[in-house]
Amino acid sequence: MKKKLLIGLIAFTMISGTAYAATAINGLYKGRAIVKVTVNGTEVKSIVPGQLIDGATMLPLRAIAESLGATVDWDGAKQSASITTQQQPTQTGLTLTQLNKLGESVGIVYQLDAQNKQIGTGSAFVVDGIAVTNWHVADGNAVSLMIDFGSSVQTVQVKDAVFKNEAADLIGFKVSGVTGLKLNTAELKKGDKVYAIGFPKGRFAITEGAYQFNSLVGTMVFDAGIGPGSSGGALVNSAGQVIGVVVGENDGSPNGHAIPTKKLQDELNK
Structure with a gap:
């Protein structure tokens, strides 16, 4: 899509304290001080250079x-x-029907202790027959996890994990009969549309937001609303592919965090 801006002048004024210094x-250029212009660190070359005219900085349009x-x-x-100017194409996003279909691969996790008593909840989603969630969802006093996908309920033993990585906060269990989601490990751009799918506070929820940046510890920061119980849920892009594993809650904060799928893919490759 193109956007046009009609202007009547071939110069603009930069408001700067240095613009009024009549030094050269x-x-x-024709008796006027030349102004050096750089864009992203590269000097802009033109037949007529930038100049100081009557106290204003005039630049070649x-x-x-x-x-x-x-x-x-x-x-x-x-x-x-x-x-x-060129504008980026608008991301159309996913319909509610498409999102609910993806949600069939996301389940609520019930943490069970040695007496089969529920001690907490979380979320999980399936990739290639593996139910993926956060390490901290299975850590602690949990002996088994009961995962309810709606269409089926499956119980797995924490000790039987097919992979576990405490540092990456990831763990996975073999399950059957649940359609898996697709992964996407490509880099994101700020503002890319994302959806968080999980079970905050024990209830199924889909929230829309945008990717912001990667934190210093390597997690993806996004602004879709999540809460306690969202941990282990899926963060998907506008194509319905998983781009992260939700790990941090943002109740009272503008941002949530997710583990990039590259780290998950590394675990699945093992």
């Missing part, structure tokens, strides 16, 4: 626009310039 450290990936068209009759 970069030389002169075409050179600046093209250095930012835009195009400029000049209309001599109207004495006006038109700048055209």
